[in-house]
Every structure is written in structure tokens, then in C-alpha cells.
Amino acid sequence: MTARGARWLGVACLAASIVLSALGQLAMKNGMRHLHLAGADEIAWPITSAPVRAAIFWTAVGLAAYGASLVAWLAVLVRYRLSYAYPLLALSYVLVYVGATHWPQLLEPATPTRTVGTLLILAGVALASLTGGGSAR
Amino acid sequence: MNDVLLLLAVALLSASQVLQKVGATRRLAGKQKPAEWIAALFSPELAAAIVCIVVGTGLWLAVLYRMDVSRAFPFLSLTTVVVMAASRFLLREPVSLYRWAGVALIAAGITLVAST
Numbered sequence: 001m002t003a004r005g006a007r008w009l010g011v012a013c014l015a016a017s018i019v020l021s022a023l024g025q026l027a028m029k030n031g032m033r034h035l036h037l038a039g040a041d042e043i044a045w046p047i048t049s050a051p052v053r054a055a056i057f058w059t060a061v062g063l064a065a066y067g068a069s070l071v072a073w074l075a076v077l078v079r080y081r082l083s084y085a086y087p088l089l090a091l092s093y094v095l096v097y098v099g100a101t102h103w104p105q106l107l108e109p110a111t112p113t114r115t116v117g118t119l120l121i122l123a124g125v126a127l128a129s130l131t132g133g134g135s136a137r
Numbered sequence: 138m139n140d141v142l143l144l145l146a147v148a149l150l151s152a153s154q155v156l157q158k159v160g161a162t163r164r165l166a167g168k169q170k171p172a173e174w175i176a177a178l179f180s181p182e183l184a185a186a187i188v189c190i191v192v193g194t195g196l197w198l199a200v201l202y203r204m205d206v207s208r209a210f211p212f213l214s215l216t217t218v219v220v221m222a223a224s225r226f227l228l229r230e231p232v233s234l235y236r237w238a239g240v241a242l243i244a245a246g247i248t249l250v251a252s253t
Contacts, residue, residue, distance in 0.1 A: 070190075071174075073157065074157060074160075074161050074165055074174075074183075075161075075165075077157055077158050077161035077162070077165075078161045078162070078165045078166050081224065081228075081230045082154060082155070082158040082220065082223075082224045082228060082230065083220075083221055083224035083225065083228075083230040083231075083232050083236060084230075084236075086154060086217065086220045086221065086224070087217065087221075087236070087239055087240055087243055090217065090243045090246070090247065093246070093247055093250055097250055113249055113252050114249065114250050114252070116249055117245075117246045117247070117248070117249025117250035117251075117252070118246065118250055119246070120242050120243070120245050120246030120249060121242070121243050121246035121247065121250070122246075123239075123242050123246075124238075124239040124240065124241070124242030124243035124244075124245075124246055125239065125243060126239070127235055127236075127238055127239030127242060128235065128236045128238075128239025128240055128243065129239070130235050130236075130239070131233040131235045131236060
């Protein structure tokens, strides 16, 4: 592989693990929300209740995304130092916040404090990845 | 008691990152085939990393069930700092002052995001 191709693959793995980890969190949260909607008597075998089915579906999607993000993360760690890559993973908190406040199924309230928090994370990620040396092992 | 369990979860999740890094460098570097990757997941380093993630996440969720997120999240932000210290002192990676400052901002941000 060319050096340019290898670099592109590293960035793609990093982006995939950040996005998949955020999607995993949002899907699992949605699964738990559906479970909350179901009455206690609906949690029974065989599963006929729509909320329980939705809960299982979203939790499974969340776990699958989580597993995929773990594999992508290992591919990241092959290529970058842990001290370079780990701070970037905090971007998934920002994605979770944007997703949780905008996904119609969740629509959690955005608050000024939380928005300031996500901006701090973004500033921190920028600062942490400012100095290079990431690609050496 | 809950605080002790949360600290244990932070320790396990941080240890998992170090184990994943060691496993990736030792077992995955240069490997291309999916079968080689699956085999590597059973190496001592990566198997231990996965156990740490599963137990750490389980512990985290169990405590979260009984505690406010806003109280629990500052502990999670500790992970960022602990992983950075482990990279520096266990893995001997160079960590610049900028990076330490960035990590401090990230930890503060995570705490704010979880506050109500």
C-alpha cells in the first residue's frame, strides 16, 4: 500500500471507531427507552409486545455497533500511539450529545452547561492533537 | 461503596486501553487476513483487554443504575487522564504539554456534559 493510502486508512479507522461508538451509545439508550415504555407484564416469553421487541432490536444494534467500533479501534491502535488516539475518542461524546438532542426518538434537552462542555471537549481534542507524533509507534 | 466500584471500573477500562495497545502492537501489526485478527483476539493481551472492558462496563452500568449520571460521569472523565498517564509512564510514549492541557480540557468537558 502507498504511504498515502495507509494514512487514509488510519484516518478512516479512527473516524469509524468514533462514529460507531457514538451510534452504539445512542442505539442502546433508545433500546432502554423502549424497555421503559413497556409494562412489567409485557416482559415475558414469547415476546409479543412491540416495545419489548423494539428494545431488543435497538439494544442488539447498539451492541453490534459497539463490537464493530472495538475492531476499528484495534486497527487504530496498530497505527497510532495510544496517547495520540485516545483523546480523539472523546469526539464521540460530542456526537452522542448532538445525536441525543436531535434524534427524534430521543430529543433530550440541550442545556447551556452541556453545550459549554461539548465545546470544551472540542477545544481539548484540538489542543491534544495539535502536537504530532501520532503515527509513530 | 459506589465510589469504590466506580474507581474500579475506571481502573479496568483504563487497563483495557493499555492492553489493547500492547496487543495491537504485538499481535495485529502487519496482519491483514480476518482469520489472523480473530486468532489475535484470543491472545493473552487482547483476551484480557476484552475481559476488562466487559467487567468494567458491567460495573459502570450497575453503579449508574443506582446513582445520578451527573455524579458518576466525573469518574469516567478520569479515564482520559489515567490512560494518558499510563501511555506516558507504562508505554513510554512522549506526551507534550499541549496534550496534557488538552486532556484536562476534555476531562472538564465530559464532567460538564453530564451535569444537569
